[in-house]
Amino acid sequence: MDKQRSHIISAIVMHRPGVLQRVAGLFTRRGFNIDSITVGPSEQDGLARMTIISRGDEKVLEQITKQLNKIIEVVKVRDLDPEGTVIRELCLIKTHATSERSRSEIIQYANIFRGRIVDAGPENLTLEITGTPEKIDALIDLLRGFGIKEISRTGPTAISRGSKTI
Amino acid sequence: MKGSQAIIKSLTDEGVDVVFGYPGGVLLPLYDVIYDSDLKHILVRHEQCAAHAADGYARASGKVGVCIGTSGPGATNLVTGIATAYMDSAPIVALAGQVGTSLIGNDAFQEVDTIGMTMPISKHSYQAMEPSEIPQMIRSSFYIARTGRPGPVVVDLPKDVQEGELDYPENITIDLPGYKPTKKGHPMQVKKAAELILTSKKPVILAGGGVIHSNSSDELQHLSEIIGAPVTTSLMGKGCFPEDHPLSLGMLGMHGRMSSNMMVDECDCLIAVGCRFSDRTTGDVNKFAPNAKIIHIDVDPAEIGKNITVNVPIVGDAKIILSHLIRIISQTKSVNNHDWADYVKSFRTSCMPRLSFDDIPLKPQQVIKEISEAVTDDTIVTTDVGQNQMWMAHYFTSRNPRKFISSGGLGTMGFGFPSAMGAKVAMPDNDVVAVCGDGGFLMVCQDLATVKEYDIPVVVCVLDNRYLGMVFQWQKLFYDERISQTKLKAMPDFVKLAEAFGVNAYRVERPGEMKETLKDALNSGEPTLIDVMIDPNEILPMVPPGCGLTEIVGEYKVERENPGEITYQHSAKETGGD
Numbered sequence: 221m222d223k224q225r226s227h228i229i230s231a232i233v234m235h236r237p238g239v240l241q242r243v244a245g246l247f248t249r250r251g252f253n254i255d256s257i258t259v260g261p262s263e264q265d266g267l268a269r270m271t272i273i274s275r276g277d278e279k280v281l282e283q284i285t286k287q288l289n290k291i292i293e294v295v296k297v298r299d300l301d302p303e304g305t306v307i308r309e310l311c312l313i314k315t316h317a318t319s320e321r322s323r324s325e326i327i328q329y330a331n332i333f334r335g336r337i338v339d340a341g342p343e344n345l346t347l348e349i350t351g352t353p354e355k356i357d358a359l360i361d362l363l364r365g366f367g368i369k370e371i372s373r374t375g376p377t378a379i380s381r382g383s384k385t386i
Numbered sequence: 387m388k389g390s391q392a393i394i395k396s397l398t399d400e401g402v403d404v405v406f407g408y409p410g411g412v413l414l415p416l417y418d419v420i421y422d423s424d425l426k427h428i429l430v431r432h433e434q435c436a437a438h439a440a441d442g443y444a445r446a447s448g449k450v451g452v453c454i455g456t457s458g459p460g461a462t463n464l465v466t467g468i469a470t471a472y473m474d475s476a477p478i479v480a481l482a483g484q485v486g487t488s489l490i491g492n493d494a495f496q497e498v499d500t501i502g503m504t505m506p507i508s509k510h511s512y513q514a515m516e517p518s519e520i521p522q523m524i525r526s527s528f529y530i531a532r533t534g535r536p537g538p539v540v541v542d543l544p545k546d547v548q549e550g551e552l553d554y555p556e557n558i559t560i561d562l563p564g565y566k567p568t569k570k571g572h573p574m575q576v577k578k579a580a581e582l583i584l585t586s587k588k589p590v591i592l593a594g595g596g597v598i599h600s601n602s603s604d605e606l607q608h609l610s611e612i613i614g615a616p617v618t619t620s621l622m623g624k625g626c627f628p629e630d631h632p633l634s635l636g637m638l639g640m641h642g643r644m645s646s647n648m649m650v651d652e653c654d655c656l657i658a659v660g661c662r663f664s665d666r667t668t669g670d671v672n673k674f675a676p677n678a679k680i681i682h683i684d685v686d687p688a689e690i691g692k693n694i695t696v697n698v699p700i701v702g703d704a705k706i707i708l709s710h711l712i713r714i715i716s717q718t719k720s721v722n723n724h725d726w727a728d729y730v731k732s733f734r735t736s737c738m739p740r741l742s743f744d745d746i747p748l749k750p751q752q753v754i755k756e757i758s759e760a761v762t763d764d765t766i767v768t769t770d771v772g773q774n775q776m777w778m779a780h781y782f783t784s785r786n787p788r789k790f791i792s793s794g795g796l797g798t799m800g801f802g803f804p805s806a807m808g809a810k811v812a813m814p815d816n817d818v819v820a821v822c823g824d825g826g827f828l829m830v831c832q833d834l835a836t837v838k839e840y841d842i843p844v845v846v847c848v849l850d851n852r853y854l855g856m857v858f859q860w861q862k863l864f865y866d867e868r869i870s871q872t873k874l875k876a877m878p879d880f881v882k883l884a885e886a887f888g889v890n891a892y893r894v895e896r897p898g899e900m901k902e903t904l905k906d907a908l909n910s911g912e913p914t915l916i917d918v919m920i921d922p923n924e925i926l927p928m929v930p931p932g933c934g935l936t937e938i939v940g941e942y943k944v945e946r947e948n949p950g951e952i953t954y955q956h957s958a959k960e961t962g963g964d
Contacts, residue, residue, distance in 0.1 A: 234564060238513075242505055249506050279691065286688035292510040292530060295564040 226255070226275050228300040228307065228378045229284065230386050234293040235261065235268040242291050243270065252276065252284050256375030267295060271377045298386040300378055309376040310348070311356045312338070316367035317345040326366060333359045344369060352376075389517035390415040390548040393481070394423050396524035402452050404428060404443070404811055405481075406436040410456020411496060412483035415548035428811065428840055431832040433460050435804035437467020438830075440478045442805030444471070445791045446766050447812035448601070450531050451476070456483040458496030461503070466798060468538045469507040473795025474622060475595060477536035479527045480508075484544040487515055500542045509537030517550035525558045534567025535686040536599055567685060571702035571710060579657070579681045579698045580714040586655030586679070588726045589615035592638060592667075595622030595794070596660015596684060596704050598787045603627065605708035606659065612715060614723030616730045618646035620661045621775075621794040625784035632731045639667040640929045641776040644942050645734045647935040650675050659683045660704045663693040664795065665931075673934030683707050740943040741781060744897045747921040750774075750849060751943075754781040756900035757819065757847065760908070765817040766791065766809045770802030770826035773855035776926050778821050800829035806844045807837055817845075817908045824850045824877060834887035837913040845907045846915045847900075848880050851922035859925055863939065884915035891915040 233239045240259055247254040255273040262269040274284060281299055288297045317323045317340075326345050330337055335349035349359055353376055360371065380386065387395070393416060397405070404426040409417045420427050430436045433455040440451030455464040461482040471478045485494040501511050510530050512523045520543075527539040583589055597606050603626045610617050610633055617627040618635040627634055636643030638650055650656065656678040661667065668674040671694055682689075682696040683704055690699040700707055715721060743749035754777055761767065767782065768791040769775040775792055784790040791809060793801035806820035827848050837844055858872040884891035890912055894900050900918060907914035927940035 238501060238505075241502065245505055283688065283692060286690075289564075290686070290688050292562060292565045 224275055224277055226273060227281050228302060228305060228376070229272040229274060229288070230298050230300050230378060230380075231270045231272065231288055231294055232262060232267050232296040232386065233259075233270055234295065235266050236293060239268070239293045242293065243272070243288065246287055246291065247274070247284075250283070250287060252280065258375045258377045260377070271375075273376055296386055300380055300386075304381045304384070305378050306381055307352055307376050307378045308350055309353050309356055310350045310374045311360075312346060312348055312372045313360060313363060313368060314344055314346045314370040315363050316343065316369060318343050322366050326363065329359065329362050335359065387552060387554050388415065388419075388548070389514070389520055389543075389550050389552060390419045392517065392520040392552055392554055393524065393543065393548065394419050394425060395554060396521050397452065398425060400450070400524070400528045402450070405452040405454055406430055406439040406443075406808065407454030407481075408433050408436055408456065408460060410460050410483055412457045412485055412545040413454065413460075413548075415545065416454070416483070416543070428836065430804070431835050432830065433463035434466050434800065435807070435830055435833045435836070437464045437478065437480060438470065438798075438801050438804035439808030439811070440480070441467060441471045441474075441476045442768060442791055442808030443812040444476045444478050444808075445474075445805070446788055446809035446816075448788065449812065450528050451478040451808060451812075452481065453478060454481045456496065457485055457500070458498045460496075461498055461500040465503060465507065468504055468540065470793050470796045470798045470801060471538040472507045472509065474793065475536050475599060476538070477531040478538045479524075479531055480504075480538060480540045482540060482542050484513070484542045486546040487544045488546070490544065500540065504540045507538075508540045511540035511542065513542040514544065514547045517547050517552035520547070520552065521555055521558050522560070526560050526562060529560050530562070530565065534565070535596075568687070568701045569703045569706055571683070571700040571707040573710075575698060575700045576707060576710045577714065579683075579700060580711055582655055582679055582681060582698055583613055583657065583711070583715060584718055584721065587723065588653045589613055589655040589657060589723065590635075590649055590653035590678075591615045591617045592620070592650065592656055592658040592661055593617055593623040593626050594620040594659065594661025597623055597626040598660075600660065600685070600704040601787070602659075602705035602708050603787045605705055605712060607631070609657075609708055609712050609715070612712065613721050614727035615657065616649055616727070616734070618642070618650060620664065620667045621779055621792060623661060624779060624792075625790040626787045628785040629783045630785060632734070633727065635730070635734060637779050639935070640669065640931070641780055641926055642929075642935070643739065643780060644737045644927075644938060647929070647938065648733070649730055651677075651934070651936050653678045656680045657683075658696075659708065660685070662689045665693075668694065669929050669935040669937075670932055736944070737942070738945045739781060740945045742945075745921065746896055747919055748895065748897065748900075749924050750777045750920050751781050751924075752897055753847075753849065753894075753900050753918055753920060754778060756898070757821065757904060758783055760901045760904040761817060761819060763789075765789065765819060766806075766813060768792065768802045768806040768809060768818070768820045770820070770822035771797045771799045772823050772826065772857075773859065773926060774802075774821055774823040774826070774849045776856070777849070780926065799823075799826035801826070803827055803830050803844075803846055804833055806846070807833065807842050810842050810844045819904070819908075820844055820846045822846060822848050823855060824848055824852060824880070825854045825874060827880075828877070831883060834884060834889050834913070834915070838888045841913070843911050843913050845904060845913070847904065848915065848917050849920050850880065850917050851920050852877055853922045855922065858922070862925070863928075864930065880915060880917040889913050889915055891917065893917045893919065895919045
């Protein structure tokens, strides 16, 4: 068996209701693994870009791209090469922060990770951080000690480096 | 123009002259237009039959079949038929009524999420939210249904959209940037395939339903003859190659002919055209065609490499690719597989299944032999699902494409009769015979009223053994004869049942009766039911699930005229190919 790895699938789809359901339904129905899916408008009117993170061997990935291509509302599909791709995720983290000491420590961590404090209350701080999923995981691990109240992650979105487009 | 008028105009513009449907509350605006339209509407007695009839219509004619059901239960009843068409790539357009747009999502009366429900079982689906969307939606639906790999398209039509006004456009453009089926095969791949074929010594062609959809039977036969390759088919491919041709091996697979299963095992090059290597066709994939390099031609790229690893994939239309292959191969004069072709022909003759039996109760083989004798090359036969289907697939000799219609992928009991109805409506000059089991026919028997009302002269042969035969057979073979819920203890008298609908009916119990009764029924020009009392204990030889294709269980009875007994486990290997 080929080795399993994480794949970044970028798809241009028609920006219509139901497209997300078609794509998500396909993954469930065919037993494909799905780690995350993000959707938003693309550079062209009427078209949206989806970024799907999925795990599987080469054979599974070939089926995923072929089956995605079969969906009438999917215009283009590409398995992005992780080496030549910029991957970013946005994460909001709300932590407990009551003591002066923990508040300043959290702010320091945020600075190290090039995050920002976007909201503060007497008992909490909310951080915003963007980066690769690994970087976000690392910050979350550091903040656990303070007590995390809520995390909201967007899931990764991606674009290929250089002038290449999908 | 109103939305409902636009629907009918769009259908008419697509060349639709008949639809199969069942009205309902939200379809009142549409049916009000049907009232004085030239479009012929056939009122079925259950929406499932509307979908199967549209399917049979499509498979028999190659045109797109249309069915209509109302919102909620109408749409859920269409679902089985849509899924059946999807699995077998039949082009149908299913129009479903929907509650008004302002009510959608409110759990309104007879509301169901038709789009969500049919997403996994349709090629595409549309929901019209504005009357102005209708013309382009219906045009696109027909285009999607019939092009590329054909399939069902669902159009959801809310009541207020049918009632609303629109300006019907003069020109309708299809705008589908994500849908561009490949037609021409990649030239390098075709060349590679030709080279592989030319260097092979024992080629076999496996033809599927794609050959029928692409109308490439002539090309297939031509290729087979110039390279001396015998042809086996999947269930969906049955009829695309004349089964009385010396190079025909018959159907392949779990219930395939021994000739097919053994030759595929032995071949060194398998040319698969328009088939999807279903588990029922391949048996254990690890033991499938173990000695062969595989060429796979299919219009759907997702079918390539899905079930079987192939050596030379070619994506495109079978007709174009086969013609291209023939052109290349004809330019080379080195094709010489005479030894292989001769060997295959003699092996084929040695294991022709036995058809003649004079037993009472009737053996299904004898019944099918008599059906074969009563019909012509133009007769369309449909089957239900189960033993009746596999007996027909195994023993019936099909000679022409679009003349053998069966639910292969989904295996839908109840398909045989309504699909025959649709086939007859599509092809009124051809005789149409439905071969059903008693279980499957009872699921759809209410549509005897439809064939009576519209005078659709199909002949339904009910192979009546008072068992759900296929499951019964598996219980006998693999579940210690624990016969759980497969005996149909109380069943109607099918002759009286048909007569209650005003349909002629006969009972057949003895050898010789079937042929005459069927001939008379076909000549009568009236819908007829023939209740055929058969032996419930006749077992069809089969490859158990998970086994290789040569591991056939059950006695493989061969024609008596042929010398010697066949011990199928080793015969092919011992005889030797070269």
